[in-house]
Amino acid sequence: MSKENASKNQLLRMPTYLYHLKMLKESGVEYVTAPKLARELDLNVELVKKDLALVSLDQGKPRVGRSIDVLITDMIAFLEYDQITEAVLIGCGSLGSALADYQGWSNFGLKIVAIFDNDMKLIGTKINNLTVLPLERLEEIQAIYHAPIGIITVSKQAAQIIAERLVKAGCRALWNFAPVHLRVPKRIIVQDESMASSLAILNHRLRQ
Amino acid sequence: MSKENASKNQLLRMPTYLYHLKMLKESGVEYVTAPKLARELDLNVELVKKDLALVSLDQGKPRVGRSIDVLITDMIAFLEYDQITEAVLIGCGSLGSALADYQGWSNFGLKIVAIFDNDMKLIGTKINNLTVLPLERLEEIQAIYHAPIGIITVSKQAAQIIAERLVKAGCRALWNFAPVHLRVPKRIIVQDESMASSLAILNHRLRQ
Numbered sequence: 446m447s448k449e450n451a452s453k454n455q456l457l458r459m460p461t462y463l464y465h466l467k468m469l470k471e472s473g474v475e476y477v478t479a480p481k482l483a484r485e486l487d488l489n490v491e492l493v494k495k496d497l498a499l500v501s502l503d504q505g506k507p508r509v510g511r512s513i514d515v516l517i518t519d520m521i522a523f524l525e526y527d528q529i530t531e532a533v534l535i536g537c538g539s540l541g542s543a544l545a546d547y548q549g550w551s552n553f554g555l556k557i558v559a560i561f562d563n564d565m566k567l568i569g570t571k572i573n574n575l576t577v578l579p580l581e582r583l584e585e586i587q588a589i590y591h592a593p594i595g596i597i598t599v600s601k602q603a604a605q606i607i608a609e610r611l612v613k614a615g616c617r618a619l620w621n622f623a624p625v626h627l628r629v630p631k632r633i634i635v636q637d638e639s640m641a642s643s644l645a646i647l648n649h650r651l652r653q
Numbered sequence: 654m655s656k657e658n659a660s661k662n663q664l665l666r667m668p669t670y671l672y673h674l675k676m677l678k679e680s681g682v683e684y685v686t687a688p689k690l691a692r693e694l695d696l697n698v699e700l701v702k703k704d705l706a707l708v709s710l711d712q713g714k715p716r717v718g719r720s721i722d723v724l725i726t727d728m729i730a731f732l733e734y735d736q737i738t739e740a741v742l743i744g745c746g747s748l749g750s751a752l753a754d755y756q757g758w759s760n761f762g763l764k765i766v767a768i769f770d771n772d773m774k775l776i777g778t779k780i781n782n783l784t785v786l787p788l789e790r791l792e793e794i795q796a797i798y799h800a801p802i803g804i805i806t807v808s809k810q811a812a813q814i815i816a817e818r819l820v821k822a823g824c825r826a827l828w829n830f831a832p833v834h835l836r837v838p839k840r841i842i843v844q845d846e847s848m849a850s851s852l853a854i855l856n857h858r859l860r861q
Contacts, residue, residue, distance in 0.1 A: 524853055543748045601672065643828070
């Protein structure tokens with residue numbers, strides 16, 4: 446199985462492995478086996494073996510396991526966290542500010558290069574060394590950065606118009622936190638982050 | 654198919670329908686058909702028909718469609734947004750504050766009743782009419798509210814300990830925003846909200 450064929454569920458699990466491997470490394474562990482990882486992450490051991498085989502060519506040593514350092518390096522390369530992708534963020538309300546303020550994006554290969562809002566009270570203020578820019582400057586700034594990702598943290602009313610502006614300004618992927626279905630050309634990648642959907646699942650399971 | 658058998662994907666789609674139906678209602682539309690919904694939400698029409706049949710007994714009128722008012726009411730009842738579930742939130746950093754500050758939870762049947770942190774600079778400050786309480790008061794407060802949901806927005810280092818305290822204090826479900834796998838008893842429902850996993854998928858698709 447090649448990397449390009451990684452399933453969505455495999456991709457979803459990879460950051461979990463990486464976090465866990467880093468945690469093991471921090472606590473001084475040097476080697477790990479698939480059964481140990483499976484046990485600690487409540488996963489099926491065959492699944493873990495397949496996932497690790499997809500990420501790392503190194504098979505480890507019999508009775509010792511795989512080197513955690515090697516696995517971490519291979520996992521970072523697999524997830525391309527070593528390559529930085531730039532993003533612009535639209536909407537500096539509480540959620541947008543929280544995302545802009547997060548110090549850890551570079552660990553995931555993301556760099557927010559510019560943040561925008563149309564609220565006069567927010568424009569000019571600083572979040573994490575970025576100045577909130579007026580929304581009308583989006584196209585001008587994006588002409589400089591050509592950021593491939595647009596992060597949408599505006600209201601559901603504004604989201605569609607913002608999505609269209611981001612696409613026109615050259616974004617190839619939209620990370621959408623607004624609770625609305627965006628209508629964009631098929632070539633554009635949309636990743637919806639729906640808290641409402643997560644909560645629907647949580648509540649459903651809670652009430653069963 | 655009964656409500657209890659709703660698939661995860663069906664549950665994930667329901668809030669999307671509800672938002673879209675509300676938007677249609679706001680723009681003055683009174684009736685809608687499954688093909689129209691399918692087209693506007695980029696979904697398969699047979700899928701939409703099955704989803705709507707699960708939620709609403711009302712079949713609508715031939716050539717007119719289903720009443721949007723009836724669908725909205727049925728969808729809210731299906732998602733149990735009319736029943737409020739209480740939650741406590743631990744960790745009032747930027748993400749926790751954003752969640753605590755969100756005015757729309759009641760629309761999703763969630764009410765955050767108490768928020769906690771151990772940072773002296775945050776304790777005593779107010780977010781959305783809730784005072785940030787010292788973490789050591791968690792058990793005492795939870796003995797009053799018996800909130801079934803615990804929202805975890807602390808660092809990955811603190812998440813496991815907080816999860817254990819929430820479980821001990823009677824939470825039956827954890828909504829986990831910390832990027833770490835929580836080890837809790839099997840009866841506890843855990844919904845992980847991993848931005849890193851979402852970003853892994855987005856980046857993977859962007860680079861293909």
